[in-house]
Amino acid sequence: MQKVVVIGAGLAGTEAAWQLARRGVEVTLYEMRPLATTPAHKTADMAELVCSNSLKSESENSAPWLLKQELRRGGSLLLDIAKETRVPAGHALTVDRVEFAREVSKRIEAEPKITVVREEIQRIPSEGTVIIASGPLTSNALAASISELGGSGRLFFYDSISPIVEADSINTDIAFAASRWGKSIDGTDDYLNCPLNQEEYERFVDELLAGESVPFHIEEDNPKTPFFEACLPVEELARRGRETLRFGPMKPTGLDDPRTGRWAYAIVQLRKENCRSDSYNLVGFQNHLRFGEQKRIFRLIPGLENAEFLRYGQIHRNTYVNGPELLNDMLQLKSDPRISFAGQISGVEGYVESIATGFAAAQFVLDPRPMPRESAIGSLCAYISGADPKHYQPANITFDLLPKLDEQTAKRLRKDKKARHAEVCRRALEKFDEYLSVSV
Template sequence: MTQSKVWVIGGGLAGTEAAWQVAQAGVPVVLSEMRPVRTSPAHHSEELAELVCSNSFGAMSSDRATGLLHEELRRLGSIIIGKADRYAVPAGGALAVDRAIFSRELTETLAAHPLIELRREEVTEIPRDSIVVLTTGPLTSPALAEDLQRFTGMDYFSFFDAASPIIVGESIDREIAFLASRYDKGEAAYLNCPMNKEQYLAFWEALRTAEQAPLKDFDREESKFFEGCLPIEELAQRGEETMRFGPLKPVGLFDPRWPTDANGKRKPPYAAVQLRQEDKAGQLWNLVGFQTNLRWGEQKRVFRLIPGLENAEFVRMGVMHRNTFINSPELLQPSLQFKQRPKLLAAGQLVGTEGYTAAAAGGWLAGTNAARLSLGLEPIVAPPTMMMGALIEFITSASPKHFQPMPPNFGIFSPLEMRIRSKAERYGAYRDRALTDLETWQISFADCAIK
């Protein structure tokens, strides 16, 4: 069986995992990492897989979204999770590591692998004559970003990003929120949470005085690019009425359940918060216009003041940081191959997944498929009933117009056959289904010596 060398560009968590999976399949791989030749404002060392924001990989329990992804990767032979388990430190219910030892051990392990060539260099163009995995993350070098833009023919999503929170649909009170489009034009595509004046003023005051998260130095430098997409708390600071003429504009919004006046008309609310469907199944809803830099605890406190969201379950909090990611629904297949160039794959934050564990999962799939392409085998796609599969399915099938990065969460899963009201029992059922389907899936692609 013929095989060709694979090239992985970027030595973060996704790139480290991808290169390891390629090499473990018996395929030679070049791993290019630009540090220390070119430094990054987010990194402090030259090690591979440096953890830059936290030393935690999230909840350990497999009936939690991130914990389930840990377990899937553990069973799939992930080097990232393997090293995390080995160098774990006490952190309550979270999988946290000694970050210095963790990164150093990964660097030494990969450098010692006979099939991995570790190059310290900046790659400025995507190699055209190799199987390539791009894992350059949110701080991709400008030259490589420009080359990727030329290849795709579309703009990067590269900006000072303030993303809106995403809420589980089942946690929204439908006795209060109503489905409608403005002036009843077109399909009723938005959930609307109406406010009276008293509720609006209480919300405005809470939002105006809520505590914001501090920015990193390099994010603060980029904040001048953000004027066209202001955070909701900034709008609140600009005046009592500003939000009512912006994202909370109530004009043309009516609940068909409301009584009519003598003329058969319904009076609009004083203000209205809109939520847009984020996934095909309608399990996730995005707070429209609520990009924010509030601390996460403050977001929960303040946004639960919105009528209908008193018991909101958040699957992703609003964030504000420099972010670079591609329009994966337009560009990628569920195998993480580019539609335009099947020998080019991508993973990690570059494709719109969030979190350390999600980066490792994307790296595992992209690396495995790069090795399979090198060995002349068909790429594989993870079942959507697995956390890995559900996450990759989301980033490759979401609305391209509204695409935003997504962390692991149970809201992206397809519904269970039977409705389970208890959240704990429902999450346990998701876990059991995922791990059963993982076992079946592993058997299905055991068609060669690489797994």
């Protein structure tokens, strides 16, 4: 087989390159950093996590768990490294983002069948098999080439990054350690929680709504460019109603303040960024306020009155193609099947979803069979290729994407949601195992 070109060494690109190499395929992996940078990346490491450091739930029989289980059964490199670099975060698979990216880079660069080229690809190669995994911050030149090739305009939505604060600057006389409902992997309290009473919450919301935002600097700006609903900036949530934050990132449920024995009026959760526990992420506090405004407003949160910010929140462009118009159910360009798309540029949202489409794109190069529709990965591919093209938005894995149970089973389990989810997962893994058993 001729060499495969993979464009982009993010989560999808590195997983795709690894899957191909481990099965004997020569891969040329292109990455433009550090020669060309993006507004969000800070290093030249592969698979750098620029938003949260969480790969979501490990709770058995949840949709995120199912997607990870399929990847593990497929021999995912990045899921293995996530396990090696894990930091405590309740039932979530959360990693030390620096160690994670370093280890991915080390393993990819050490693989003899992968040639890493640090160069910006501005046009799609006219020959050979190509996997485009250039990510949500694809360069303008390459994005223009994709647009020309696909015959469809680019789509954009805005995504945001949460702030990170220095651990030593958190006032632990106020912030208390606890996991929601006491759930954690090893029985430890994995989060710090900053409690607010009603007066503190109301003041915070007032200042948040009045805060000055950073103007957009995207050449394709227009007033209708949407935010991604699953990752709304915190100030956008506040604009939807004064109580919205209390039912979103500031919900206090399941967190007993040890000083009062009760739930606070609102809570801001802080999650460890790395194994050293020297920095914490403000969970769900992605935003696009000016840096000075972030410092002023977020220091109103009890426990963060002297917070030192290691990184401020940001907003950046996410680029993705209109999958239903352009791609088939094997993530290949309908007009030129030698070209595949993987990762966020294909129209998925989320770290594990990006890894999954990288895995799938490599699999389809070697074995041109769609994955079982009952599987989580197969359902993601079906969504990318089969959603309504007029209203296409990036998607995370949810049970809504998977096929419904047959009528008899659904009727039998209609009063037991956990049992229904368990059955969906059992069916998915059974079909996925069958698929892998005859795979190349």
